[in-house]
Amino acid sequence: MASSNQDDHHMASMGSHSGLPPLNISVAFPQATPASVFPPSSSDYYQFDDLLNPEEQALRKRVRVVMEKEVAPIMAVYWEKAEFPFHVIPKLATLSIAGGTIKGYGCPGLSITASAIATAEVARVDASCSTFILVHSSLAMLTIALCGSEAQKVKYLSSLAKFDTVACWALTEPDYGSDASSLRTTATKVSGGWVLDGQKRWIGNSTFADVLIVFARNTSTNQINGFIVKKGTPGLRVTKIENKIGLRIVQNGDIILNKVFVPDEDRLPGVNSFQDTSKVLAVSRVMVAWQPIGISMGVFDMCNRYLKERKQFGAPLAAFQINQEKLVRMLGNIQAMLLVGWRLCKLYESGKMTAGHASLGKAWTSLKARETVSLGRELLGGNGILADFLVAKAFCDLEPIFTYEGTYDINSMVTAREITGIASFKPAVLGRSSRL
Structure with missing residues (x-):
């Protein structure tokens, strides 16, 4: 009789090698096409495309083609592994969307509408790629463009625009999320520069970023300042946050800053209070508002195809009234979301957008997307929990988006x-009466 140790070893061996490799999803479930072959776009029911100029329409098509061809076939695999597909970065670079509305310094100088449309088209296929670009472009690059010196813009923006280097944006801390203005990371002036001490959490792209935009409290003025920290700087330690259920491809990190020296030339001169940080967030919130729109578009496209392919009780699922009603409710949500997002861009372009406008846009689109993606999960039945059919992945990916850049x-x-x-x-x- 085998010893208990031998039994344990045998069971562990069985657990790691049991069974055969899984069937390809097309063989295992031949009745419907998986999202690796992405469905055609079918959500623009009110012909929103007519509101876009020719350049914006062309950009939309270009992003759609690259995402469907290069990212759709591999996204479920990388999502499952919680790894980033670095080989896709050169493909994303060909889109020329990093830097968004920034003019000059090798940046594309897009209209905010074009940048928003590109954000939605990336998110339509994969929300993680969209977040990767958003953190890099609409937070890190935009901070350098709005708050950096001329020398900093020349030094950093061109490389970032080409994705030759990657950036992250470090504001959130373990103790301060929504209450970000109370952050505790400190910046102390020393000869020739600054010394940063503190901790950051949930920082997207941070595990591999070449450039880290870090916000810290000036120990002399007690105001928030911004700094450019380079990868590999002594005292900088970044570790990956494990066990996420959403945006699993995005590499979020914990950052420890232990007496990290930053030269004077890498302090962002335009960040002198939290209000300066808020200027960046107001613009990036417009982009974030378009992520739920894109996610909802992709889920609708997937459901529309799936319901026509999948048959039960002798008929395609699209023939059942309840399914039709859910599909139409999803479609209606998307039309409203598109028009809110479009109007938000126009308010920005005309100089009328307020922080409240941007916040309402982000809050409302993420709320309606939650409903839309939940309906999609219902429509796909058992396959609604498989990343292969997009909806389960989108369902999970929407949750962090519902929370980041300001909760609902x-x-x-x-x-x-x-x-x-x-x-x-x-x-x-609370007054004394509350203790009675």
């Missing part, structure tokens, strides 16, 4: 502050 509740309060004139972020201090 915090963004709602930003808008409410504008329309009521009353800030409600901090709760009233």
Whole structure:
């Protein structure tokens, strides 16, 4: 009789090698096409494309082709492994969308509408790729463009625009998420530069970023300043956050800054308070508002095809009234989301957009996308939990987007502050009567 140790070894061996490799999804489930062969676009029911100029329409098509050809076939595999497909970065670079609205310095100088459309088209196929670009472009690059010196723009933006280097944006800390302005990471002035000490969390792209935009509290002024920290700087330590259920391809990291020296030339001169950080967030929030739109478009496209291919009770699922109603509700949500997103861009382009406008756009589109993707998950039945058919992946990927760059509740309060004139972020201090 085998010893218990031998039994344990045998069971472990069986667990790691049991069974045969899984069937290819097309063999295992031949009745419907998986998302690796991405469905044609079918969500523009109100012909929103007519509102775009020829350059914006051309960009939309170009991004769609690259995403469907290069990313769709591999996204489920990398999502499952929680690894980043670095070989895709040169393909994304060919789109010329990094840098978005930034003019000069090798950046594309797109309209904010074009940049938003590109964001949606990337997210339509894969939300993780969209977040990778958003962090790199609409947060890190935009901070350098809005708050950097001329020398910093010349030094960093061209390389970032070509994806020769990758950037991240480090604001959030373990103790400060929504209450970001209270951050504790410090910046102390020393001869020739600054010393940063502290910790950051949830920083997308940070595990492999060449350039890290880090926000810290100036120990002399108590105000928030911004710094460009380079990969490999002594005292900088970045580790990957494991066990995420959403945006698994995105490499989020914990950052430890232990007496990290940053030369004076890498302090961002335009970041002198949290308000300067908020200027960047207001613009990037427009881009984030378009991620749920793109995700919803992709889920609708997948469901529309799936319901026509999948048959039960002798008929395609598209023939059943309840399924049709759900599909139409999804479609209606997308039309409304597109028009809200488009109007938000036009307000920005005309100089009329406020922080409240941007916050309402992000909060509302992410809320309606949650409903839309939930309906899609219902429509796909058992396959609604398989990343191979997109919807399960999109369902999970939407959850971090619902939370980051301001939770639904915090963004709602930003808008409410504008329309009521009353800030409600901090709760009233509990009086003695509450202890009775």
